[in-house]
Each structure stands twice: as C-alpha cells, then as structure tokens.
Amino acid sequence: MKSAVDQLLATPKRALPEIVFEAPELEPSSSPSPSVRLGQPAPRSREGAQPSRSRLSELRILDLLVPASLLLLSFVAACAAFPATIAPYLPTDMQTDSILSQPGVGHWFGTDQFGRDVFSLVVYGARQSVLIGVFSVLISCSIGVSLGLTAGYAGGWLDTALMRFIDIWMAIPNILLAIALSTVLGPSLVNTIFAISITTIPRYARILRGQALSVRSRPFIEASRAAGASHFAILRRHVLPHCSAQIMVLATLGVGTSILIGSGLSFLGLGVNDERPDWGYLLTQGRGYLTVAWWTVTFPGLAITSLVVSVNLLGDSLRRRFDPRNAPR
Amino acid sequence: MLRRIVERFLVSLGVIFGAVTLIFLVLNWLPGDAATLIAGEDASPDTVHHLRVKLGTDRPLSDQYRSYLTGVIHGDLGTSYVTREPVVRRLAAQLPSTLMLTFSACSVAIVLGVLLGVLSVLYRGRWLDQGIQALSLFVHSMPSFWLGMLMILLFSVRLGWLPVIGNGGLLPLVLPVATWGIWRSVPLQRMVRDGMLDGLHEPYVTTLRAKGLGERRIFYVHVLRNAVTSTITLLGVLVGESLSNAVIIETLFARQGIGRTTVEAIGQKDVPVVQGAILISSVAYVLVNLLVDLSYTLIDPRTRLATSKGTR
Numbered sequence: 358m359k360s361a362v363d364q365l366l367a368t369p370k371r372a373l374p375e376i377v378f379e380a381p382e383l384e385p386s387s388s389p390s391p392s393v394r395l396g397q398p399a400p401r402s403r404e405g406a407q408p409s410r411s412r413l414s415e416l417r418i419l420d421l422l423v424p425a426s427l428l429l430l431s432f433v434a435a436c437a438a439f440p441a442t443i444a445p446y447l448p449t450d451m452q453t454d455s456i457l458s459q460p461g462v463g464h465w466f467g468t469d470q471f472g473r474d475v476f477s478l479v480v481y482g483a484r485q486s487v488l489i490g491v492f493s494v495l496i497s498c499s500i501g502v503s504l505g506l507t508a509g510y511a512g513g514w515l516d517t518a519l520m521r522f523i524d525i526w527m528a529i530p531n532i533l534l535a536i537a538l539s540t541v542l543g544p545s546l547v548n549t550i551f552a553i554s555i556t557t558i559p560r561y562a563r564i565l566r567g568q569a570l571s572v573r574s575r576p577f578i579e580a581s582r583a584a585g586a587s588h589f590a591i592l593r594r595h596v597l598p599h600c601s602a603q604i605m606v607l608a609t610l611g612v613g614t615s616i617l618i619g620s621g622l623s624f625l626g627l628g629v630n631d632e633r634p635d636w637g638y639l640l641t642q643g644r645g646y647l648t649v650a651w652w653t654v655t656f657p658g659l660a661i662t663s664l665v666v667s668v669n670l671l672g673d674s675l676r677r678r679f680d681p682r683n684a685p686r
Numbered sequence: 687m688l689r690r691i692v693e694r695f696l697v698s699l700g701v702i703f704g705a706v707t708l709i710f711l712v713l714n715w716l717p718g719d720a721a722t723l724i725a726g727e728d729a730s731p732d733t734v735h736h737l738r739v740k741l742g743t744d745r746p747l748s749d750q751y752r753s754y755l756t757g758v759i760h761g762d763l764g765t766s767y768v769t770r771e772p773v774v775r776r777l778a779a780q781l782p783s784t785l786m787l788t789f790s791a792c793s794v795a796i797v798l799g800v801l802l803g804v805l806s807v808l809y810r811g812r813w814l815d816q817g818i819q820a821l822s823l824f825v826h827s828m829p830s831f832w833l834g835m836l837m838i839l840l841f842s843v844r845l846g847w848l849p850v851i852g853n854g855g856l857l858p859l860v861l862p863v864a865t866w867g868i869w870r871s872v873p874l875q876r877m878v879r880d881g882m883l884d885g886l887h888e889p890y891v892t893t894l895r896a897k898g899l900g901e902r903r904i905f906y907v908h909v910l911r912n913a914v915t916s917t918i919t920l921l922g923v924l925v926g927e928s929l930s931n932a933v934i935i936e937t938l939f940a941r942q943g944i945g946r947t948t949v950e951a952i953g954q955k956d957v958p959v960v961q962g963a964i965l966i967s968s969v970a971y972v973l974v975n976l977l978v979d980l981s982y983t984l985i986d987p988r989t990r991l992a993t994s995k996g997t998r
C-alpha cells in the first residue's frame with residue numbers, strides 16, 4: 358500500500374487518470390488513509406457500482422419509520438410520567454365480573470385473570486422500563502466510557518490490566534451476573550438498575566478503548582501534549598469529544614439492551630412486583646393463561662418490543678448519520 | 687506458533703481464575719446473608735446462627751475463598767445449601783439436556799443467519815432485503831421469551847402442531863430450538879451481510895475478476911467464505927451467552943436443564959449451585975474463545991504476522 362502511494366506521487370499525472378477521477382467521488386470526506394481508498398476497485402458498470410449510494414438506499418423502509426418511532430417514544434414517555442391521566446383504570450382495579458374478557462370497546466387490550474384492564478397495566482408498567490433503560494445506561498455508559506478511554510489512551514500496563522479485568526467480567530454471562538447481583542441485593546428498582554448497569558459496562562469499555570487507541574496517535578493529541586495540557590484535560594477536551602458520536606449511538610442502542618435484560622429479570626421473577634407490575638412480570642403472569650387468553654401476553658410483549666424497536670431504529674439512524682461511509686456527497 | 691498457543695492458554699486460565707474470584711465476591715461479599723435469607727425474616731438469631739455454622743458462612747471470607755478455590759481445583763464445587771447434594775452431581779445430571787438444546791439452537795441460528803445474510807446481499811436494496819432487515823430489527827428488539835410465547839400461541843394453541851412443554855423425545859425440542867435459533871440468527875445475518883458487502887469491494891475481488899473468474903464463483907466461493915469465516919468470532923459470543931439464554935428458554939418451556947436449575951437455586955437462595963452454574967458457563971466461554979482465537983491463526987495467515995504487535 359505504501360508503495361502505491363509512492364507510485365502515485367512519483368508518476369506523472371497523466372499516467373493515472375482513472376484513479377484521480379474516481380477517488381474523490383468514492384470518498385468525498387477527508388479519508389484518514391488515502392492508500393486504502395486507492396486500493397479499492399474503480400466503480401464498474403455492473404455489480405458494485407456506487408457502493409456508498411446503494412448502502413444509503415438500502416434501509417429506506419426503516420428510515421420512514423424513524424418519525425413513527427419518535428412519536429411512540431414520546432407516548433411511552435408520557436405514559437411513564439402521567440400514567441393516571443392516560444390509563445382508563447387503576448392497575449389495582451379488579452373487576453370481578455369481567456375476568457379474562459376479550460379485547461373490545463370497554464377494554465382495548467382485554468382483561469387479565471384478576472379482571473384488571475390490560476391496557477392500564479401496560480400504561481402503568483411503562484415507568485419501570487423507561488427508568489431502567491435510561492438510568493442503567495447513564496451509569497454503565499459513563500463508567501464504561503471512562504474505563505475504555507483511560508485504557509486506550511494510557512496504553513501500557515494500565516491498558517492490559519483494565520482489559521484483562523474486562524475480559525473476566527465478560528466471561529460471566531450477563532443475565533446470570535444480573536440475576537446473581539439482584540438475588541444478593543434483593544428485589545428493588547434501584548438494585549435492578551444497578552445490576553443491569555454492572556453487566557453492561559464491558560461493552561462500552563471495549564469499544565471506547567478501540568476508539569481512544571485510534572485517536573491517541575493523532576497529531577492534535579501530540580500538539581496539545583506539547584502545549585502542556587495534562588492527560589486528564591486531553592482526555593476530557595479532545596479524546597472524549599472525538600468519540601461523542603460513537604458514544605451517543607452506543608448509549609441509544611444500550612437503552613434497548615438494558616430494557617430487554619430488565620424485562621428478562623422480571624420474567625424470572627426478580628423484578629419489583631408491587632401493585633404496578635412491569636411488562637416483564639405481566640408476561641410471566643400471562644404465561645399461565647396463554648392457551649385461553651392470548652391478549653394477556655401479546656400486548657405487554659408488544660409494548661416492550663415496540664419500545665425497543667423505536668430505540669434501536671433511532672440508534673441505527675444515528676449510526677448511519679455519523680458513519681463516514683455514508684457522508685452526504 | 688506454539689508459543690502463542692501456550693501464551694493464550696495461560697491468559698485464559700487467568701481469566702477463568704479471575705471469573706471464579708469475581709463470582710465468589712459477588713455472591714459472598716456483597717450485602718445479603720444466605721443464612722438469613724434461607725431462615726426467613728421471622729427466624730430467631732439463634733436459628734440463623736446455627737444455619738450459618740452449618741453452611742460454613744460463619745467463617746472469615748478469606749477462609750471460605752481458600753476452601754472454595756481448593757475445591758474448584760479438585761473439581762468440587764461445594765454442596766447445595768438446600769438438597770445437601772454435591773453441586774457437580776446436580777449440574778452434571780442436567781447438562782445433557784441443556785447441551786442438546788444449546789447445540790441444536792446454535793446450529794439453527796448459524797444456518798438461518800448465513801442463509802438470510804446471503805439472501806439479503808443477493809437482493810440488496812430490493813424488497814426481500816428490506817423485509818429481512820425489518821424483520822431482523824423486530825426480532826432483535828424482542829425479548830426471547832415473548833418470541834417463544836408467540837410461537838406457542840401460533841404452533842401449539844392455534845394450529846395444535848407441537849406440544850408446549852415436555853422433556854422426552856424430539857418433538858418438544860422443536861419450539862425451544864426454533865425460538866432460540868431464530869432469535870440468535872439476527873446478529874449472524876447482519877454480520878454476514880455487512881461482511882459480504884464490504885468484501886465485494888476488497889482488492890482481492892478485483893484480482894479475481896482480473897483473473898477472469900465468473901461473478902458467481904467469486905460471490906459464492908470467495909466472498910461468502912470470507913464472510914462466513916469472520917462469523918466464527920460470534921461463535922464465542924453465542925456460547926458465552928448460552929447459559930443466559932438457557933435460563934430464559936428452559937423456564938419458558940418448562941424444560942429440565944442447567945438454566946432452570948439455576949433459576950430454582952436462585953429462588954431457594956442456594957448460592958453454591960448458582961456459583962457452580964456460572965462457573966461452568968464462564969469456563970465454556972473462555973475455552974470457546976480460546977479455540978476461536980487459535981482457529982483464526984490457522985484460517986487467516988495475516989493474524990499470525992500480527993502476533994508480535996499484540997493485536998487480537
């Protein structure tokens with residue numbers, strides 16, 4: 358590759374019209390390693406023509422869903438904040454005359470085995486999922502990012518030690534670590550959030566370490582070091598902002614993961630089961646009535662899935678926006 | 687080459703040792719006392735103390751750790767608090783069922799993932815690709831147990847084709863395997879798809895074209911092979927999370943297995959059993975990752991050159 362660059366610089370310009378014409382079109386943004394780009398095949402007429410454009414167009418259906426997911430997210434947020442104004446019934450309201458009734462006009466999502474309105478239960482259950490998603494990501498992302506950036510930027514023995522620790526951490530299956538933690542700590546929302554945060558830290562640390570590693574050797578780091586900036590200041594003012602796009606994407610996708618782990622925990626009976634059961638626990642309860650009342654599991658599950666789909670769609674669209682391969686031409 | 691293998695093996699041993707220690711600390715050091723939990727809240731301090739002596743949790747933590755570690759090295763994972771049965775025997779009895787489930791599910795996931803990945807590259811940008819993308823996003827965002835419940839609703843309740851629960855024979859295995867396999871095929875599908883799309887623009891493809899090889903052969907033999915090889919990395923992840931998935935799937939379908947045993951042990955505050963199950967799964971994860979790492983050096987000559995730089 359090195360020789361290709363040398364050759365390019367050495368040869369008179371007319372000798373390589375193709376590369377000179379094609380390269381800027383392929384990679385309009387400033388590419389970090391021009392030699393790699395030059396190594397790519399020139400666009401051909403048949404297959405593989407305009408690779409970046411085909412990548413852009415391929416997710417058009419999903420792109421259309423982004424506004425819908427924003428709408429859904431705001432609705433879930435509203436449910437989490439003001440469940441009483443949205444839900445037609447209280448989650449404790451057991452109507453003994455309409456036990457396990459089908460979804461209909463009175464009860465949009467039907468009723469469960471206690472005669473509770475499933476729609477109201479779903480609305481009241483939103484708060485827990487939202488809290489788990491947001492707070493566990495805030496905790497795990499900030500810890501994971503600090504660990505990863507420190508390891509990648511520092512390098513040497515600190516990097517090795519931190520990464521070995523992360524390896525050990527990852528060797529313990531995540532749901533089981535969360536289960537073990539919440540068993541030991543006892544069921545409460547705070548403990549659940551803590552358990553989920555602990556199990557999801559390594560992912561952030563791993564990825565951010567890679568980022569810091571690639572930023573570390575860039576000239577502007579060296580320059581600020583020469584200007585007398587401390588390591589901490591460089592990490593905070595230069596390395597962290599450089600990774601912010603990646604962090605945002607990771608955190609958004611992480612919200613979905615955390616919500617899924619949280620629902621799994623309460624499916625196993627480790628969540629908080631007071632009079633406001635969360636979505637995972639609703640599924641556990643509905644499971645016993647699967648054969649007679651499909652609505653008791655379908656709607657809470659749909660709630661989890663649509664919330665996580667929305668979050669993931671948002672994360673994906675952020676990723677594509679920040680991906681240099683998809684830079685607007 | 688041999689030096690690298692030995693080196694990696696030692697590091698893996700270290701990771702296993704670390705995992706054992708971490709599990710031990712999490713389960714024993716954090717607030718919460720097994721004896722109190724087992725005895726219940728109304729138990730008198732005397733009963734709790736008696737129980738503590740019986741379980742051996744009254745000793746200093748360093749003592750407990752030392753004897754636990756000695757036990758682990760000798761293949762003894764302790765005795766269940768509840769059934770007073772050796773943990774090893776209890777888990778070994780459940781292992782075949784879980785292994786069967788895990789192995790079948792991972793096979794389904796790999797076959798389905800590669801198939802869907804290739805299809806979505808072949809029909810890139812068209813409706814089939816978009817459909818696969820949308821579906822995989824949806825499945826990726828589902829809790830696996832909800833996917834399982836939907837499958838039960840469709841195939842057992844509506845159509846009546848398959849039994850919901852059960853342990854013997856192959857028929858009850860279908861739904862759990864399908865649920866797990868479909869759910870985990872998503873990351874594989876994405877990886878194969880991305881890998882092939884990237885691979886199509888690699889220099890070696892140009893070389894192959896220049897050599898006069900047909901597009902079909904380039905696509906199915908060379909690009910596909912590279913994309914599939916790269917998914918070997920995911921194998922480690924699939925195995926590492928298999929106990930997590932087994933916990934959920936076995937609970938949902940009421941199957942016997944290590945996952946279900948672990949959940950029961952958690953309900954009974956049976957720390958040694960939980961500890962043992964997590965330990966087995968971590969060892970499997972570390973070993974599979976070691977094998978993946980080593981197989982990479984065999985498959986991909988470039989990684990052999992990179993050893994001196996310490997890259998993975």
